[in-house]
Amino acid sequence: SQQGEEDPQALSIQEGENATMNCSYKTSINNLQWYRQNSGRGLVHLILIRSNEREKHSGRLRVTLDTSKKSSSLLITASRAADTASYFCATAVGYSSASKIIFGSGTRLSIRP
Amino acid sequence: KAGVTQTPRYLIKTRGQQVTLSCSPISGHRSVSWYQQTPGQGLQFLFEYFSETQRNKGNFPGRFSGRQFSNSRSEMNVSTLELGDSALYLCASSTLGPNNEQFFGPGTRLTVL
Numbered sequence: 513s514q515q516g517e518e519d520p521q522a523l524s525i526q527e528g529e530n531a532t533m534n535c536s537y538k539t540s541i542n543n544l545q546w547y548r549q550n551s552g553r554g555l556v557h558l559i560l561i562r563s564n565e566r567e568k569h570s571g572r573l574r575v576t577l578d579t580s581k582k583s584s585s586l587l588i589t590a591s592r593a594a595d596t597a598s599y600f601c602a603t604a605v606g607y608s609s610a611s612k613i614i615f616g617s618g619t620r621l622s623i624r625p
Numbered sequence: 626k627a628g629v630t631q632t633p634r635y636l637i638k639t640r641g642q643q644v645t646l647s648c649s650p651i652s653g654h655r656s657v658s659w660y661q662q663t664p665g666q667g668l669q670f671l672f673e674y675f676s677e678t679q680r681n682k683g684n685f686p687g688r689f690s691g692r693q694f695s696n697s698r699s700e701m702n703v704s705t706l707e708l709g710d711s712a713l714y715l716c717a718s719s720t721l722g723p724n725n726e727q728f729f730g731p732g733t734r735l736t737v738l
Binding site for chain 1: 629658660667668669670673681683713715717722723724725726727728729730731732734
């Protein structure tokens, strides 16, 4: 089973609205990363949040991490058509740089014009 | 800086054949990781190389193998192809390893007939 499970699996919102995606994981982590993937292409790193951080911002992105609940959320504010993509959380099993990375199942985000 | 490149971009093979995929990381990156992405199983970690050494391996059969050269370029090989090996194979590079920000290539789309 996946280390990271994301919900919702799919999300469709109007341009300008905010989009929130959630990720849950099973084991203790060193950090959690969020990636974006446009249809059938490579992934783009969005943000990394360490286990001792609770919230992190990058432009229109806001990530929270609750290690007690083993969950994270990604908020995209003021969505744009270009935000249409799949979003994945990724967690590392282990604490070294060589840790295995496990990706969540992803959330497909569609922005309606 | 040039991004991560993968060759070929598309490949069609038949069952029983073998295939070699190539990945050139970002200059200066010593860690290269490989992932398989399928609609059914999602994104799965194959293995990671750092300075020509395999540091970690996912749960894939021995038909999947890889190597890294002294210039950090990496190849992965799949022998005795099966229909289920049809997937998008993604390579990612980073300075320290997958537990840090990774930069992904565009992927190689492998179709096994």
